[in-house]
Each structure stands twice: as structure tokens, then as C-alpha cells.
Amino acid sequence: MTVMGAGESAKYSCARLNDICEVVLDLDEKYNIERKKFGVVTxxxxxxxxxxxSEDRVLTDESEVMPFNIDWIKNCRGQSQVVLKPKTVEEVSQILTHCNAKKLAVCPQGGNTGLVGGSVPVFDEIVLSLALMNKIISLDEISGSLVCEAGCILENLEQHAKEHNLIMPLDLGAKGTCHIGGVNNFEDILKLYxxxxxxxxxxxxxxxxxDAxxxxxxxxxxxxxxxxxxYPFYVLIETHGSNETHDSEKLGGFLEQEMASGLILDGTVSSDPNKIHAMxxxxxxxxxxxxxxxYVFKYDVSLPLKDYYKLVPKLKQRLGPTARRVCGYGHIGDGNIHINVSIPAYDKRTLEMLEPFIYEEVAKLDGSISAEHGIGFRKPHYIHYSKDATSLQLMKxxxxxMDPNGILNPYKVLPD
Ligand SMILES: Cc1cc2nc3c(=O)[nH]c(=O)nc-3n(C[C@H](O)[C@H](O)[C@H](O)COP(=O)(O)OP(=O)(O)OC[C@H]3O[C@@H](n4cnc5c(N)ncnc54)[C@H](O)[C@@H]3O)c2cc1C
Structure with a gap:
């Protein structure tokens, strides 16, 4: 990597990987971005x-740093050469004060499972890993509030809450009664909902x-x-009430009614934790x-329920045999659909067929280009499809x- 003096600007070659790391393409070629005038770590x-x-919490060895440079879906690879692993708020504060004074850009990182390229550096930003800030500070059993540090892993919090007969409200594999059923067409899913x-x-x-x-x-x-x-479509319904007998009566009545009406074609119900877990x-x-x-192009958009599934067949038709798979799945309740398009290996032509087309279609349908995964590195240039100029200016x-030198996670969320 080129080493530059502070304040200089040059193009760094950021990389985009496919799953098996055979193809490396420049991010600046794809996104046409340049490194901003930040300092360089000395x-x-x-x-x-x-x-x-302590010395062991400053990683500079290339092989140790590499996993922090690559995102979960192996879409983005940065070129950071330093990972810092603070354990306390005071340490974070000292690091950021220093970085701000030296105009060194920083990329905070949690579990690095984000899906929009927000968690990895784009160029040579310092990775500030919060992984060691993983203390649970308190759990108030009366109010049910838990205070913890930013690096706590959700599953560990879930386990801790369970030991106190509480649950984490973010627990997706929640307890309760689960039902998975087959449905023939999307209109029926809306009726069922x-x-x-x-x-x-x-x-x-x-x-x-x-979908299938x-x-x-x-x-x-x-x-x-x-x-x-x-079946063409599947729904997973979970109930979680306070009275088991009452809840299962309600669920039983609902299922009976909709099997009879023909909305549900097939299904299985369980309150056995192992079966619920499997579903x-x-x-x-x-x-x-x-x-x-x-290679997967992942989209996480929200759409009005009446148009929730419209884009999946539209994309299938647009891409034809180019796509190995175009599928849709998500949380109907909040109008959030994940649309995944897979192809054998990364290909720019497919990207150009998908973007900005998909965002234009979402805007036409009055949807949002990001439902729950955020904007990250991959969507700042499309944010205007969902946010007007006044809102964007306010965000800027x-x-x-908060960050006058713009050192915190540059190139992400807000377009220049
Ligand atoms: C298999 C899978 C399933 C998923 N399912 C869902 C789902 O159902 N619903 C959903 O909403 N999302 C889902 N996601 C995406 C989801 O956004 C992330 O998994 C998760 O929220 C990111 O947490 P993380 O600790 O890995 O953060 P990271 O990926 O490390 O970071 C995400 C962003 O937050 C910033 N950041 C991280 N920690 C801090 C901090 N302490 N201070 C300031 N900034 C910070 C990073 O810089 C980055 O911009 C899924 C992802 C995967 C891989």
C-alpha cells in the first residue's frame, strides 16, 4: 500500500472479493471514490x-488484521493496517481524542456481521473493535432493564437474561408456539396476515x-x-402470550379456520423447543x-404490503438466465423484504442491471431503500431515493x- 504524508490525497486500491477470493476488483472502479485527506498512521x-x-490489543500483523478488513458476505475488503481493541470507555476516549487531533479516520466494528459494508474500513481507516467491551453491567429484574457494554454478544445476553427468567426482546429464535405453513400465492399470504x-x-x-x-x-x-x-410460499407464525392454554386455543382456532378456508394448504405446529428451533x-x-x-447481491427494502412481493418476479424477468436464484423473504409485519439475487461469480453487468433499477422501483412504490440493514458503504449514493434534500442536510x-473532522466511519451513510 502507498504510504502518504498526512493531508495528501490519492487513490488507494480497495478490493472487492468474491466468495472464494479468486477475483479481486477495485472498489474505486466500482464506486468511483477517492480516499479523503485523512492522516496516515505512523x-x-x-x-x-x-x-x-496493552501491546496485545494493538494488532498490526497482516494475518491478524485481515479478518477485520473483510465483511460477512465477502462483498467488501478494506486495507486497514491497525486494529485497536479497547476494554474501557476511557481507552476509547483516549484513542478517539488522539485520532481526532491527528485526523486519523476510524471504523468502529462490532461483530462484523453487518450486510451493507458499514463495518469494514474502505481504505486504511483504523479498525476500532469493540469486541472486548463485553461486560454486562447490571440487570434489574424488577424493571427488566439490562445495562451492558457495546461489545456484548446477543446470544450471551440472551443466556444471561434466561438465568434471571427474562428474555432479550431481540431474540429472533423466540420461545412460544411456532407454526410453519405452505401457501399458494402471495395474495393469500396477505389475507392470512x-x-x-x-x-x-x-x-x-x-x-x-x-418463497420457494x-x-x-x-x-x-x-x-x-x-x-x-x-409450496410457492411459506409463512412462519409465532405466538408468544402470557397464558399458554388461552394462546394455544387461539392459535388452534385460527389454524383450523384458515386450513378450512384454503388459505393454508399444509402446515406443522409445535411448542417443542427443539422443533421451534429447527423451524x-x-x-x-x-x-x-x-x-x-x-456471489450474492443483497437488498433489504421495505414496501407497502400490497406491493411487498412485486419486485421479485420483476427482477427474475429482468435478469433471466443470468441469475442463479432470485428469492424473497422477510418480516411481513413491518413490510420488510430481503431480496437476494445470486450469480455464480461477481459480474459488473449484473450489478448494472440491478442498480439503480431496484432503488428506482422501490421509490416508485413509495418504499424505503433500506429496511433494517442500514445504509453503510453500499447505499449512500441511493439514499436520495428515500430521503429528501432537507432531511439529508439535517443529518449532515x-x-x-458530533464529528467535525469527519474521522468516524467516513465514506458511509451520507453522500458527499
Ligand atoms: C445471518 C444474518 C442475519 C441477519 N438478520 C438480521 C435481522 O433479522 N434483522 C436485522 O436488523 N439485521 C439482521 N442482520 C444484519 C444486522 O444488521 C447485523 O447482523 C447486526 O445488527 C450488526 O451487528 P454487529 O455487531 O455485527 O455490527 P457490525 O457489523 O460490526 O457493525 C455494523 C455498523 O455499526 C457500526 N458499529 C458497530 N459497533 C459500534 C459501536 N459500538 N459504536 C458505534 N458504531 C458501531 C459499524 O461501524 C457499522 O457501521 C443479519 C445479518 C446476518 C449476517
Whole structure:
């Protein structure tokens, strides 16, 4: 990597990897971005970081740093040469004060499972890993509030809460009663959702949908078991109320009614934790399974329910045989659909067929270009499809106030 004096500007070659790391393409070629005029880390900076942290919490060895440079879906690779692993707020504060004074750019990183390239550096930003800030500070059993540091892993918090007979509200594989059913067309899913809201009311805790191509990825690539026959669409319904007898009566009534009406063609119900876990595993493994197709373009958009599934067939038609798989799955309740398009290996032509087309279509349907995965590195240039100029200016003003030198996670979220 070129080493530059502070304040100089040059193009760094950032890399884009495919799954098996055979092809390396320049991010600046794809996104046409240039490194901003930040400082460059010097041996003096490294010595300073070592004086604040212990030596083993300043990583500079290439093989140790590499995993922090690559994102979970292997879409983006940065070129950081330093990872810092603070354990306390004071250490974070000292690091950031130093970086701000020297105009050194910083990329904060948690579990590095983000899906929009926000968690990895774009050029040579210092990675500030929060992984060692993993202390649970307190758990108030009366109010049910838990205070913890930023690096706590969700599963560990879940376990801790469980020991106190509490649950983490972010627990996706939640307990309760689970039902997976087969449905013939998307209109029926919407009818079923309306009916579930009416019949199950407050005990309805999840209503997830996946199409056949999504479930097929789990079955064929991960060898997971689909507990029912093959259908064009699947829904996973979970209830979680306070009175088990009352809840199962309600769920039973709802299922009976909709099997009779023909909205649900097939299904399986369980309150056995192992079976519930297996059903959620099927739903939650879709993302991983599609990755095994080769290269995946992932979109996480929200759309009005009446148009929720419209883009999937539209993209299938647009891409034709180019795509290995186009599938849709997501949380119906908040209008959030994950659209995944897989191809054997990264190819710029396919990208150009997808973007900005998909965002234009989302805007036409009054949707949002990002539902829950955020904007990160991959969407700043499309944010205007969902946010007007006034909102963007307000966001920029807030960022400027909090981070006047723009050292915190540059190139992400807000366009220049
Ligand atoms: C298999 C899979 C399933 C997923 N399912 C869902 C889902 O159902 N719903 C959903 O919303 N998302 C889902 N996601 C994406 C989700 O956004 C991330 O997995 C998760 O929220 C990111 O947490 P992380 O600790 O890995 O953060 P990272 O990926 O490390 O970082 C994400 C962003 O936050 C910043 N950041 C991280 N920590 C800090 C900090 N302490 N201070 C300031 N900034 C910080 C990073 O710089 C980056 O911009 C899924 C991802 C995967 C891989």
C-alpha cells in the first residue's frame, strides 16, 4: 500500500472479493471514490496506542488484521493496517481524542456481521473493535432493564437474561408456539396476515414469509429439512402470550379456520423447543444458504404490503438466465423484504442491471431503500431515493456537530 504524508490525497486500491477470493476488483472502479485527506498512521501513533492499550490489543500483523478488513458476505475488503481493541470507555476516549487531533479516520466494528459494508474500513481507516467491551453491567429484574457494554454478544445476553427468567426482546429464535405453513400465492399470504392479526391479536409475535427459492436454498445447499411439502410460499407464525392454554386455543382456532378456508394448504405446529428451533433455523439460514450459490447481491427494502412481493418476479424477468436464484423473504409485519439475487461469480453487468433499477422501483412504490440493514458503504449514493434534500442536510449537520473532522466511519451513510 502507498504510504502518504498526512493531508495528501490519492487513490488507494480497495478490493472487492468474491466468495472464494479468486477475483479481486477495485472498489474505486466500482464506486468511483477517492480516499479523503485523512492522516496516515505512523509508528509514533502505534506507540501511542500501545501506551494506552496493552501491546496485545494493538494488532498490526497482516494475518491478524485481515479478518477485520473483510465483511460477512465477502462483498467488501478494506486495507486497514491497525486494529485497536479497547476494554474501557476511557481507552476509547483516549484513542478517539488522539485520532481526532491527528485526523486519523476510524471504523468502529462490532461483530462484523453487518450486510451493507458499514463495518469494514474502505481504505486504511483504523479498525476500532469493540469486541472486548463485553461486560454486562447490571440487570434489574424488577424493571427488566439490562445495562451492558457495546461489545456484548446477543446470544450471551440472551443466556444471561434466561438465568434471571427474562428474555432479550431481540431474540429472533423466540420461545412460544411456532407454526410453519405452505401457501399458494402471495395474495393469500396477505389475507392470512390480516386474519392472523385479527384472530391472534397481541399474542402474534412473528409473521415471517419466504418463497420457494429461499427455502430451496436451505434444503439443497445446507441440507436442512423442510417439515412440510413444497409450496410457492411459506409463512412462519409465532405466538408468544402470557397464558399458554388461552394462546394455544387461539392459535388452534385460527389454524383450523384458515386450513378450512384454503388459505393454508399444509402446515406443522409445535411448542417443542427443539422443533421451534429447527423451524427458526430454516428461516434464519436463508441468508447463509444463498451465499453458497456463488456471489450474492443483497437488498433489504421495505414496501407497502400490497406491493411487498412485486419486485421479485420483476427482477427474475429482468435478469433471466443470468441469475442463479432470485428469492424473497422477510418480516411481513413491518413490510420488510430481503431480496437476494445470486450469480455464480461477481459480474459488473449484473450489478448494472440491478442498480439503480431496484432503488428506482422501490421509490416508485413509495418504499424505503433500506429496511433494517442500514445504509453503510453500499447505499449512500441511493439514499436520495428515500430521503429528501432537507432531511439529508439535517443529518449532515448533526454529523458535522458530533464529528467535525469527519474521522468516524467516513465514506458511509451520507453522500458527499
Ligand atoms: C445471518 C444474518 C442475519 C441477519 N438478520 C438480521 C435481522 O433479522 N434483522 C436485522 O436488523 N439485521 C439482521 N442482520 C444484519 C444486522 O444488521 C447485523 O447482523 C447486526 O445488527 C450488526 O451487528 P454487529 O455487531 O455485527 O455490527 P457490525 O457489523 O460490526 O457493525 C455494523 C455498523 O455499526 C457500526 N458499529 C458497530 N459497533 C459500534 C459501536 N459500538 N459504536 C458505534 N458504531 C458501531 C459499524 O461501524 C457499522 O457501521 C443479519 C445479518 C446476518 C449476517
Amino acid at each position: 509508528p509514533t501513533d502505534i506507540n501511542y496506542f500501545k501506551s494506552v492499550l 390480516r386474519s392472523a392479526k385479527l384472530s391472534l391479536g397481541e399474542i402474534l409475535s412473528a409473521f415471517e414469509m419466504a 427459492a429461499a427455502i430451496d436454498a436451505c434444503v439443497s445447499s445446507l441440507k436442512l429439512t423442510n417439515p412440510i411439502s413444497s 427458526w433455523t430454516l428461516r434464519e439460514s436463508i441468508s447463509t444458504a444463498v451465499l453458497l450459490d456463488g 449537520d448533526i454529523k458535522q456537530l
